[in-house]
Amino acid sequence: MTPAENEPLAADQEGEAIKAIPLRHPWRVLIAALLVLTLAVFVIDAGQREEFGWANVSKYIFDKRISQAALVTLQLTVYAMVIAIALGLLLAIMRLSPNPVVKSVAWLYIWIFRGTPVYVQLVFWGIVGLIYPVLTIGVPFMTPWISFQNDILTNLFVTAVIGLALNEAAYMSEIVRAGLLSVDEGQEEASRALAMSWGQTMRVVVVPQAMRIIIPPTGNEVISMLKTTSLVAAIPLSIDLYGVSRGISAVTFTPVPLLIVASLWYLLFTSILMVGQHFIEKRFARGSGRRKAEKSLQPRGPLPAAGDITNIRVNNKSEDKQ
Amino acid sequence: MSGTPMVLADRVSKSFGSNKVLRSISLSVEPGEVLCLVGPSGSGKSTFLRCINHLERVDAGRLSVDGQLVGYRQKGEKLYELRPKEASFQRREIGMVFQRFNLFPHLTALENIIQAPMRVKGIPKAKAIKRAIELMERVGLGDKADHYPAHLSGGQQQRVAIARALAMDPKLMLFDEPTSALDPELVGEVLDVMKELASTGMTMIVVTHEMGFAREVADSLVFMDGGVVVESGNPREVLANPQHERTRAFLSKVL
Numbered sequence: 001m002t003p004a005e006n007e008p009l010a011a012d013q014e015g016e017a018i019k020a021i022p023l024r025h026p027w028r029v030l031i032a033a034l035l036v037l038t039l040a041v042f043v044i045d046a047g048q049r050e051e052f053g054w055a056n057v058s059k060y061i062f063d064k065r066i067s068q069a070a071l072v073t074l075q076l077t078v079y080a081m082v083i084a085i086a087l088g089l090l091l092a093i094m095r096l097s098p099n100p101v102v103k104s105v106a107w108l109y110i111w112i113f114r115g116t117p118v119y120v121q122l123v124f125w126g127i128v129g130l131i132y133p134v135l136t137i138g139v140p141f142m143t144p145w146i147s148f149q150n151d152i153l154t155n156l157f158v159t160a161v162i163g164l165a166l167n168e169a170a171y172m173s174e175i176v177r178a179g180l181l182s183v184d185e186g187q188e189e190a191s192r193a194l195a196m197s198w199g200q201t202m203r204v205v206v207v208p209q210a211m212r213i214i215i216p217p218t219g220n221e222v223i224s225m226l227k228t229t230s231l232v233a234a235i236p237l238s239i240d241l242y243g244v245s246r247g248i249s250a251v252t253f254t255p256v257p258l259l260i261v262a263s264l265w266y267l268l269f270t271s272i273l274m275v276g277q278h279f280i281e282k283r284f285a286r287g288s289g290r291r292k293a294e295k296s297l298q299p300r301g302p303l304p305a306a307g308d309i310t311n312i313r314v315n316n317k318s319e320d321k322q
Numbered sequence: 323m324s325g326t327p328m329v330l331a332d333r334v335s336k337s338f339g340s341n342k343v344l345r346s347i348s349l350s351v352e353p354g355e356v357l358c359l360v361g362p363s364g365s366g367k368s369t370f371l372r373c374i375n376h377l378e379r380v381d382a383g384r385l386s387v388d389g390q391l392v393g394y395r396q397k398g399e400k401l402y403e404l405r406p407k408e409a410s411f412q413r414r415e416i417g418m419v420f421q422r423f424n425l426f427p428h429l430t431a432l433e434n435i436i437q438a439p440m441r442v443k444g445i446p447k448a449k450a451i452k453r454a455i456e457l458m459e460r461v462g463l464g465d466k467a468d469h470y471p472a473h474l475s476g477g478q479q480q481r482v483a484i485a486r487a488l489a490m491d492p493k494l495m496l497f498d499e500p501t502s503a504l505d506p507e508l509v510g511e512v513l514d515v516m517k518e519l520a521s522t523g524m525t526m527i528v529v530t531h532e533m534g535f536a537r538e539v540a541d542s543l544v545f546m547d548g549g550v551v552v553e554s555g556n557p558r559e560v561l562a563n564p565q566h567e568r569t570r571a572f573l574s575k576v577l
């Protein structure tokens with residue numbers, strides 16, 4: 001582009017501006033109106049029905065026991081996911097490792113934990129504390145060197161976190177693996193050619209790029225986990241959101257309002273998680289697309305409007321001629 | 323009196339399964355020499371470069387860089403495979419530039435350049451940045467340090483890639499078709515950087531279809547086809563007067 005090209009053309013050289021009537025979408029409007037109307041009818045109707053027990057909904061929604069239980073559910077979700085992501089990353093890297101032993105171990109883990117229902121696993125972890133009340137370290141079938149009470153699996157909350165995390169890790173590892181495989185092979189090659197070790201290559205080059213692929217399905221998993229926590233009844237743990245609301249309704253014989261209360265809390269958390277995911281996705285989009293480039297570190301000579309690719313090329317060429 | 327050659331290949335062979343990609347390649351590159359490797363697609367040029375910095379393992383023959391066997395240690399009669407750590411130690415002194423640049427897209431140009439010096443050589447960040455800026459200026463991109471690769475043209479990306487390789491202070495640079503992925507008008511800026519590098523005495527092996535560059539800059543030219551060295555010699559002589567039919571056929575297509 002030469003400066004002359006940027007100058008406005010003479011009036012008679014410009015083509016006639018387009019003044020067309022925009023395309024109308026009458027069906028969209030009609031269907032939307034119908035849907036809104038249907039929803040309104042449903043809401044008004046539901047508001048008048050006894051069974052929904054709206055008085056009870058407003059009574060229990062901010063009940064101390066419910067909000068406490070909501071916090072437990074949130075804690076279960078966060079702890080289980082943090083462990084699952086870390087373990088999933090480890091398993092994914094193990095599966096991609098050149099070492100066949102490491103690879104098989106990861107494969108076996110995923111086979112078992114993905115192949116059995118999470119409910120069954122939770123029941124199982126609840127029982128393990130009873131089967132192995134004492135843990136020992138030493139030579140098998142000899143007098144143990146160290147033995148201690150199995151406090152871990154007798155604490156139901158900890159058992160629930162472990163049970164959920166171990167199951168989720170199998171799914172997370174597949175998500176992470178897909179992300180790692182999505183990174184162009186040339187990236188690993190370039191990193192190795194720079195003499196970076198395999199670990200450095202993973203940490204500095206591959207994993208950060210895989211994050212863009214990993215985050216959206218992980219957000220999905222977090223939301224899924226939030227709801228899966230309601231299965232901890234299998235442990236049996238009943239201090240979570242669903243457990244407590246069930247407990248209250250068993251006493252008051254008002255199941256529907258408490259289901260609504262629990263659902264509203266789940267929805268609230270899900271919405272917050274969706275907002276969080278949006279910001280994390282933005283963070284890891286670094287360097288992709290044609291986002292405005294940051295200001296140059298050491299401006300030299302006349303700077304173009306950074307970010308516009310054509311401008312950069314123009315500038316570069318004129319620079320080379322100097 | 324010439325000492326040890328920078329690269330010495332003695333009957334190097336390499337197969338992928340039943341596909342014999344390199345068959346008894348022998349050549350040597352002296353320190354400061356610029357060697358251009360040309361040949362049709364699939365003739366094993368990239369594989370040979372990748373063997374030199376041990377991204378691929380050779381099956382037969384001996385390959386050494388600056389007197390050191392690549393990927394193995396010799397004790398008496400026996401060869402021992404190097405640990406990954408030792409293999410990457412050999413790679414520190416060999417820079418590589420790829421056809422498709424392979425810059426790290428999530429890092430800025432400057433961040434691309436400072437990673438390896440900091441993480442592999444343990445150079446302090448401030449020093450690594452200072453050196454990176456010098457190198458960016460050397461390749462004519464002093465004002466692009468904070469740009470992400472996606473915001474740079476192909477030619478600029480390849481120049482950053484060259485600066486990234488130079489940041490490790492290599493004694494040997496391998497170029498695998500560095501200009502093949504570029505728009506024609508951007509080829510010159512990359513070749514200019516390579517010419518400047520050659521003029522400073524860097525030892526270079528360049529896989530290229532740019533015969534003008536070979537004629538002007540290279541000290542020797544090797545023509546490969548089907549995994550064998552068909553012809554080699556002074557680039558001006560080989561280009562002007564190729565001895566083999568296959569060389570002639572290839573040159574008539576690229577010239």
Ligand SMILES: Nc1ncnc2c1ncn2[C@@H]1O[C@H](COP(=O)(O)OP(=O)(O)O)[C@@H](O)[C@H]1O
Nearest residue numbers: 338341343361362363364365366367368369370
């Ligand atoms: N990693 C690999 N696995 C299997 N075959 C390969 C691999 N890399 C290269 N090849 C094969 O080796 C041959 C030579 O490839 P290459 O060295 O890339 O040739 P050139 O760079 O001269 O075009 C081709 O037939 C290619 O298919």
Ligand SMILES: [Mg+2]
Nearest residue numbers: 367368369498
């Ligand atoms: Mg190639």
